[in-house]
Amino acid sequence: MTKQMNKKQLLIGGVAAAVLALGGGYAMLSSSGKKAAMAYYEDFKERYFLEDVLSEGDISYSAFSGNLTVADPEIRMAAAQTNGAEQFMRGLQGLFESARGGSPEEGLAGWAKYQLNATASRYTAGVYLKADALKLAHEGDSKDGKIHIQLIGMQMANPYVSRKGAELVLVSDVNDEIQPRAELTANGRATQSDFAWGANLAVRQPVTGAFLVSSTGAYGTTVDLDFTLQRSSDGEGTMKFVVTHRNDGSKVGEIVRKADFQSLPELDDVELQLKNALSGLIVGAYSSFTGQSVLAEAVSGFARKAKVENYSVSYSGFKPLKEAYSAFQERAPKAKFAAFCDEVGLSTWSSDFGAKGKNHSDSECAIGQKLVEDGKFEEAYAFKEGKSLFAALFVSKAYELETN
Amino acid sequence: MQITDAAGCKWVLSTSTISDGDNLAFGATPAMPCPASGFGEGSFEKLSWKVPGTYRGDNWSRVYVHPSTLIFNKNLEAAVKNKAVAYLSPEADQAAFLVGEIPARQMKVYLAFQRSNWGALRPFSNDPYYVAVTPDESFALDAAKYREAAVEVFELIKATSPSTTDVATLLIAKNLSAIAANGWNDNAQKIVRNRIGLNRNSLFFDVREGTNWTAQREQQRLREERQRQAELARVHTRVLARYEQLQAGMGEFKGRETEALAQMAGITVRIGSPLALQDPGSSASVAPMMVHVTGKKGDFYNIDFPSKGRLVAEEEFGEGWYVARVANATPYYPLEDGRAIPTYRAYGVGEPQPCKQDKCADQVSFGAVLAREFPGAGIDFSWTPEVSQRFVNDWKNASAQVQ
Numbered sequence: 125m126t127k128q129m130n131k132k133q134l135l136i137g138g139v140a141a142a143v144l145a146l147g148g149g150y151a152m153l154s155s156s157g158k159k160a161a162m163a164y165y166e167d168f169k170e171r172y173f174l175e176d177v178l179s180e181g182d183i184s185y186s187a188f189s190g191n192l193t194v195a196d197p198e199i200r201m202a203a204a205q206t207n208g209a210e211q212f213m214r215g216l217q218g219l220f221e222s223a224r225g226g227s228p229e230e231g232l233a234g235w236a237k238y239q240l241n242a243t244a245s246r247y248t249a250g251v252y253l254k255a256d257a258l259k260l261a262h263e264g265d266s267k268d269g270k271i272h273i274q275l276i277g278m279q280m281a282n283p284y285v286s287r288k289g290a291e292l293v294l295v296s297d298v299n300d301e302i303q304p305r306a307e308l309t310a311n312g313r314a315t316q317s318d319f320a321w322g323a324n325l326a327v328r329q330p331v332t333g334a335f336l337v338s339s340t341g342a343y344g345t346t347v348d349l350d351f352t353l354q355r356s357s358d359g360e361g362t363m364k365f366v367v368t369h370r371n372d373g374s375k376v377g378e379i380v381r382k383a384d385f386q387s388l389p390e391l392d393d394v395e396l397q398l399k400n401a402l403s404g405l406i407v408g409a410y411s412s413f414t415g416q417s418v419l420a421e422a423v424s425g426f427a428r429k430a431k432v433e434n435y436s437v438s439y440s441g442f443k444p445l446k447e448a449y450s451a452f453q454e455r456a457p458k459a460k461f462a463a464f465c466d467e468v469g470l471s472t473w474s475s476d477f478g479a480k481g482k483n484h485s486d487s488e489c490a491i492g493q494k495l496v497e498d499g500k501f502e503e504a505y506a507f508k509e510g511k512s513l514f515a516a517l518f519v520s521k522a523y524e525l526e527t528n
Numbered sequence: 529m530q531i532t533d534a535a536g537c538k539w540v541l542s543t544s545t546i547s548d549g550d551n552l553a554f555g556a557t558p559a560m561p562c563p564a565s566g567f568g569e570g571s572f573e574k575l576s577w578k579v580p581g582t583y584r585g586d587n588w589s590r591v592y593v594h595p596s597t598l599i600f601n602k603n604l605e606a607a608v609k610n611k612a613v614a615y616l617s618p619e620a621d622q623a624a625f626l627v628g629e630i631p632a633r634q635m636k637v638y639l640a641f642q643r644s645n646w647g648a649l650r651p652f653s654n655d656p657y658y659v660a661v662t663p664d665e666s667f668a669l670d671a672a673k674y675r676e677a678a679v680e681v682f683e684l685i686k687a688t689s690p691s692t693t694d695v696a697t698l699l700i701a702k703n704l705s706a707i708a709a710n711g712w713n714d715n716a717q718k719i720v721r722n723r724i725g726l727n728r729n730s731l732f733f734d735v736r737e738g739t740n741w742t743a744q745r746e747q748q749r750l751r752e753e754r755q756r757q758a759e760l761a762r763v764h765t766r767v768l769a770r771y772e773q774l775q776a777g778m779g780e781f782k783g784r785e786t787e788a789l790a791q792m793a794g795i796t797v798r799i800g801s802p803l804a805l806q807d808p809g810s811s812a813s814v815a816p817m818m819v820h821v822t823g824k825k826g827d828f829y830n831i832d833f834p835s836k837g838r839l840v841a842e843e844e845f846g847e848g849w850y851v852a853r854v855a856n857a858t859p860y861y862p863l864e865d866g867r868a869i870p871t872y873r874a875y876g877v878g879e880p881q882p883c884k885q886d887k888c889a890d891q892v893s894f895g896a897v898l899a900r901e902f903p904g905a906g907i908d909f910s911w912t913p914e915v916s917q918r919f920v921n922d923w924k925n926a927s928a929q930v931q
């Protein structure tokens with residue numbers, strides 16, 4: 125993979141990250157009953173090492189929709205014991221050490237680095253995920269089937285978490301202890317606290333539009349993730365991933381990613397790639413460089429096997445960003461949009477500068493600018509027939525891009 | 529050490545020759561007529577003292593005992609008789625007698641006598657030298673004034689002590705104690721030392737001779753002044769270069785110059801990104817921030833600069849601009865409409881003082897920025913480029929003069 129890496133485009137990131145954001149999952153062969161659904165759910169938890177860290181409310185099954193619904197899923201895990209599987213982690217690190225030879229700033233590795241930088245601050249403290257419901261539905265089998273996963277009402281609060289021993293600590297847990305006191309301490313500081321605060325992996329994923337929350341400070345936002353992956357027996361398939369941001373119940377904005385596949389690996393295989401990608405992020409909690417290698421490896425593995433017809437991304441809504449920009453403009457009327465990005469922390473990393481055309485970028489900052497100016501950001505890729513996604517992206521450019 | 533002899537006369541002798549319990553035998557020719565004071569005084573053909581049974585003792589011929597008990601050779605009687613001792617060194621080897629004053633120069637003029645302080649003290653036998661004391665040393669920097677002062681001093685001596693006009697050392701100092709310890713003491717008290725007196729009835733004096741401490745100090749001061757000047761010129765050349773650089777950078781901040789300056793002076797004028805504000809790790813440090821308070825609502829003061837937000841404070845803030853020392857408290861207060869509001873806790877000493885101008889323009893200046901970057905260059909708030917230019921020019925002019 126490293127050989128062909130160049131500055132060409134990395135749309136692949138979008139596809140794969142969409143998948144990994146949810147942690148993925150697929151239907152077991154005979155998945156028509158509650159028992160099978162439950163078995164799948166147990167398997168899902170086991171695969172992603174969630175057994176010890178996921179706390180759940182009621183689990184219900186609807187025969188009509190085929191949905192298994194887990195109410196109030198909550199994950200608390202400190203990076204010290206991510207998934208309680210340190211051994212596993214070390215093994216993975218060793219496995220991918222060899223990939224270090226690649227030039228890390230380029231291509232896929234650059235994208236992987238961006239993904240990890242977005243989630244990690246000084247260091248990753250752990251994962252705190254809380255949502256209203258997790259819904260899993262699946263039908264068919266690995267060759268001809270459909271996966272539908274929804275995470276409803278994921279809270280975007282708590283971008284920073286800390287830990288005490290192996291326990292995850294939220295700001296609200298220790299509010300009184302860490303907030304600035306009325307009097308300064310003897311050494312002139314506002315508070316005396318030895319917690320080290322780091323990123324919460326769950327709410328920093330760029331693919332969920334976390335940067336749109338972080339740039340407006342709308343930490344009351346909840347996000348609905350709705351992911352569907354479908355494959356027919358001839359190998360063709362479709363993917364749809366909808367991210368909806370809500371504030372106090374009303375819809376703020378929406379990110380839609382869609383792909384049509386000429387040829388999709390069997391769902392079993394996709395699932396394996398997803399697991400590797402997730403591992404990449406978790407390994408990144410320990411060593412961002414190794415995590416980067418793992419993530420890039422997983423994604424390229426998927427890209428080599430998939431052939432994509434077309435892929436599109438669209439962001440729409442997100443009016444609070446426009447409001448934030450207006451407020452910024454009042455203070456600094458002559459500043460450029462880049463200055464706003466700088467102020468609110470929108471990244472200017474673009475997956476490609478060269479191949480996308482002069483005036484197009486898919487950086488957070490560029491997406492933000494389009495949203496402010498046009499209320500939407502759109503990208504649509506059409507791929508030439510017959511080439512793998514990897515070849516189309518990295519070997520020779522074999523796609524056309526339309527943007528708004 | 530003061531001793532009373534058999535005739536009831538008191539004597540002062542060096543402690544180094546007499547031990548406690550020694551019996552002393554004194555002799556005087558003619559006999560010592562102790563006056564009312566009890567101290568020996570007057571002219572004697574011969575004075576002797578001896579510790580019986582030892583070799584310790586001495587005898588002196590033709591001496592004059594001054595009422596202070598200091599003993600002089602007979603030929604010095606005229607010079608010290610009827611004059612008071614103005615100064616006696618701790619070792620009793622230096623004595624000064626006031627001969628007169630020159631009020632216009634705030635100057636007192638003395639005759640100073642010196643003897644060896646090794647072993648037993650003997651009568652003063654050397655011719656005196658001349659001492660003048662004045663707080664004003666400026667005359668020493670100008671040859672003509674120096675000569676004028678020296679001659680004036682000598683004229684006074686000639687008039688009041690006609691027996692002591694030979695060429696002798698003239699020491700002019702700021703304090704009489706400068707004559708102690710044979711001049712091994714601090715030169716800081718001394719002004720000039722030279723020789724003056726009548727030689728074959730004409731005045732001998734040469735301003736170019738001798739030692740001129742005041743002139744040395746002045747030269748040293750000038751040297752240091754030049755070094756300081758050179759150093760200042762060097763620093764201020766850099767200050768001016770930095771100023772040019774800052775000015776060039778200001779283009780970007782058109783209309784927001786005050787903010788840019790405040791920022792450079794270490795005053796926060798823009799807040800972190802909303803994500804950064806959520807980091808509890810950022811809330812321990814306290815730093816000055818420029819805020820515009822627009823009112824009070826509940827427990828919070830509302831601010832609209834550096835951004836819309838809130839201030840929590842124990843002190844009372846009126847509406848207006850402030851430079852307040854604050855810590856980030858954003859993560860600890862509830863969201864408003866699902867949005868985090870930048871919130872700061874202010875720490876003050878006493879009642880907060882509002883700025884006098886919008887955006888605290890009265891509290892920021894190029895001077896404030898440069899003073900921070902060049903501590904010790906003597907830059908203050910009201911600095912202008914002319915201030916630094918003056919330092920550079922001063923040095924240029926000074927160098928030109930030297931060449």
